[in-house]
Amino acid sequence: xxxxxxxxxxxxxxxxxxxxxxxxxxxxxxxxxxxxxxxxxxxxxxxxxxxxxxxxxxxxxxxxxxxxxxxxxxxxxxxxxxxxxxxxxxxxxxxxxxxxxxxxxxxxxxxxxxxxxxxxxxxxxxxxxxxxxxxxxxxxxxxxxxxxxxxxxxxxxxxxxxxxxxxxxxxxxxxxxxxxxxxxxxxxxxxxxxxxxxxxxxxxxxxxxxxxxxxxxxxxxxxxxxxxxxxxxxxxxxxxxxxxxxxxxxxxxxxxxxxxxxxxxxxxxxxxxxxxxxxxxxxxxxxxxxxxxx
Amino acid sequence: xxxxxxxxxxxxxxxxxxxxxxxxxxxxxxxxxxxxxxxxxxxxxxxxxxxxxxxxxxxxxxxxxxxxxxxxxxxxxxxxxxxxxxxxxxxxxxxxxxxxxxxxxxxxxxxxxxxxxxxxxxxxxxxxxxxxxxxxxxxxxxxxxxxxxxxxxxxxxxxxxxxxxxxxxxxxxxxxxxxxxxxxxxxxxxxxxxxxxxxxxxxxxxxxxxxxxxxxxxxxxxxxxxxxxxxxxxxxxxxxxxxxxxxxxxxxxxxxxxxxxxxxxxxxxxxxxxxxxxxxxxxxxxxxxxxxxx
Numbered sequence: 130x131x132x133x134x135x136x137x138x139x140x141x142x143x144x145x146x147x148x149x150x151x152x153x154x155x156x157x158x159x160x161x162x163x164x165x166x167x168x169x170x171x172x173x174x175x176x177x178x179x180x181x182x183x184x185x186x187x188x189x190x191x192x193x194x195x196x197x198x199x200x201x202x203x204x205x206x207x208x209x210x211x212x213x214x215x216x217x218x219x220x221x222x223x224x225x226x227x228x229x230x231x232x233x234x235x236x237x238x239x240x241x242x243x244x245x246x247x248x249x250x251x252x253x254x255x256x257x258x259x260x261x262x263x264x265x266x267x268x269x270x271x272x273x274x275x276x277x278x279x280x281x282x283x284x285x286x287x288x289x290x291x292x293x294x295x296x297x298x299x300x301x302x303x304x305x306x307x308x309x310x311x312x313x314x315x316x317x318x319x320x321x322x323x324x325x326x327x328x329x330x331x332x333x334x335x336x337x338x339x340x341x342x343x344x345x346x347x348x349x350x351x352x353x354x355x356x357x358x359x360x361x362x363x364x365x366x367x368x369x370x371x372x373x374x375x376x377x378x379x380x381x382x383x384x385x386x387x388x389x390x391x392x393x394x395x396x397x398x399x400x401x402x403x404x405x406x407x408x409x410x411x412x413x414x415x416x417x418x419x420x421x422x423x
Numbered sequence: 424x425x426x427x428x429x430x431x432x433x434x435x436x437x438x439x440x441x442x443x444x445x446x447x448x449x450x451x452x453x454x455x456x457x458x459x460x461x462x463x464x465x466x467x468x469x470x471x472x473x474x475x476x477x478x479x480x481x482x483x484x485x486x487x488x489x490x491x492x493x494x495x496x497x498x499x500x501x502x503x504x505x506x507x508x509x510x511x512x513x514x515x516x517x518x519x520x521x522x523x524x525x526x527x528x529x530x531x532x533x534x535x536x537x538x539x540x541x542x543x544x545x546x547x548x549x550x551x552x553x554x555x556x557x558x559x560x561x562x563x564x565x566x567x568x569x570x571x572x573x574x575x576x577x578x579x580x581x582x583x584x585x586x587x588x589x590x591x592x593x594x595x596x597x598x599x600x601x602x603x604x605x606x607x608x609x610x611x612x613x614x615x616x617x618x619x620x621x622x623x624x625x626x627x628x629x630x631x632x633x634x635x636x637x638x639x640x641x642x643x644x645x646x647x648x649x650x651x652x653x654x655x656x657x658x659x660x661x662x663x664x665x666x667x668x669x670x671x672x673x674x675x676x677x678x679x680x681x682x683x684x685x686x687x688x689x690x691x692x693x694x695x696x697x698x699x700x701x702x703x704x705x706x707x708x709x710x711x712x713x714x715x716x717x
Contacts, residue, residue, distance in 0.1 A: 266712060302711075305676060331667060331704045331711060332705070333674075339633055376627075377598065377630060380627075410623075410624065411626070418561065418562055418563075418566070418595065
């Protein structure tokens with residue numbers, strides 16, 4: 130489990146949490162036992178005012194042993210700032226959709242920039258999660274050829290990525306598609322851990338997790354309360370909800386090492402601070418009584 | 424696919440649709456190609472004022488060839504009324520939870536009443552869907568022993584039920600539990616078609632469908648817009664959404680024979696008449712672009 134709410138969740142919220150609240154929230158998540166937390170991004174404060182205090186957050190949080198804190202970095206400058214903040218892992222995005230290619234540039238330019246940043250990060254001793262965004266479809270381009278995703282993953286892995294993450298940024302994926310893609314990726318890159326990042330736009334988030342698990346995947350992003358969604362992506366909605374996923378894992382007998390009760394505390398913290406109902410279900414309806422008795 | 428919105432969905436809504444609207448809605452569902460529609464219930468109008476016009480509805484709808492219309496009937500009187508309305512199939516409920524046993528009675532009394540009604544219906548030439556409600560857990564009793572569910576199913580099948588339906592009335596089920604239960608049921612009752620009725624209370628509705636399909640099940644209840652939820656059940660929420668399920672089936676390559684575009688028309692009809700947002704996702708966010716191109 131990689132908890133992405135502090136970065137991927139809070140960035141789209143109308144209400145900006147104070148630095149102190151963000152620190153308290155990340156500390157609460159650390160105590161829940163997540164092995165990995167996507168804590169901040171080092172981006173231009175103009176592009177993402179939510180994250181202007183990233184360095185301050187990283188110096189204020191209580192870094193718990195056993196928890197890997199990662200920062201999302203868009204480019205070499207971001208990687209440099211992450212390094213200065215003592216972040217051990219960065220996540221670097223590149224979109225699989227041609228609709229995200231900047232005017233006058235090519236998709237190859239974006240890939241070269243990403244692999245450059247990966248090389249720089251690795252040379253500085255950082256781990257790198259290389260995220261292929263929109264890997265399962267794009268609300269603008271439509272279907273993304275799986276060969277394109279695999280070719281991108283190959284170049285990112287060759288550049289030294291320590292984890293490949295496939296992102297279903299606008300919630301286009303379905304379970305059969307996910308199963309096939311995960312099977313292919315595990316065959317092609319047996320040495321590079323694979324993670325999956327699903328959104329619940331069309332209600333298939335947890336079904337996609339189930340299909341990915343069946344195909345052999347074991348690393349998943351999720352956000353407390355199911356908050357999030359790319360501000361740049363039409364029709365996107367929140368990430369899959371951490372607490373709903375943990376509840377499913379209880380049924381499956383999958384031990385995540387994450388304490389669901391603490392996650393529900395984090396849910397209530399967010400609900401109060403953000404002052405609107407969150408998409409996640411378990412926080413509203415509670416664990417099934419059945420689960421308590423098992 | 425058995426579409427349950429006209430009965431299981433509308434019964435909990437604050438707004439009562441006019442008889443003409445209900446008829447128009449059922450006719451629209453018939454044109455979508457559902458093989459089975461849970462159209463009405465024959466219950467006391469005092470207990471369920473929504474369904475006071477059940478006989479009128481059944482005489483006014485256009486019965487389309489190839490569509491089986493069923494009526495929910497709580498007892499022998501209901502079966503008699505269904506028969507008078509020319510309904511070919513009735514659905515008869517019995518709850519697996521001891522919390523639903525009436526004061527002074529036993530669960531066996533409820534089972535005897537159900538098997539009596541089944542016998543009567545079968546002798547009159549009707550088909551019977553015998554529904555074991557709360558088969559996967561109860562928000563009051565907690566865990567329901569699977570042996571109890573299997574024993575109940577055995578008696579319902581022996582009484583002549585033509586289909587056994589397991590209902591997750593308050594949304595307690597998880598995919599592993601569902602897979603095991605479905606496997607057991609198909610082994611025990613290979614001659615009696617099995618259907619599953621899931622609620623999406625904790626976000627696991629479609630994951631449970633996926634697990635049930637993997638275990639060999641192929642018949643599922645769903646409601647347009649994901650409306651519904653038992654008025655008697657604490658913390659219950661809507662049925663799984665028909666359009667979200669159909670969208671998943673498109674990804675899975677499962678041909679349901681149901682036209683998703685017409686279902687989305689039915690979604691918009693309901694949204695307008697009920698005057699509130701519906702829980703289903705696809706009606707809000709649309710099919711994935713990917714699916715259009717496949």
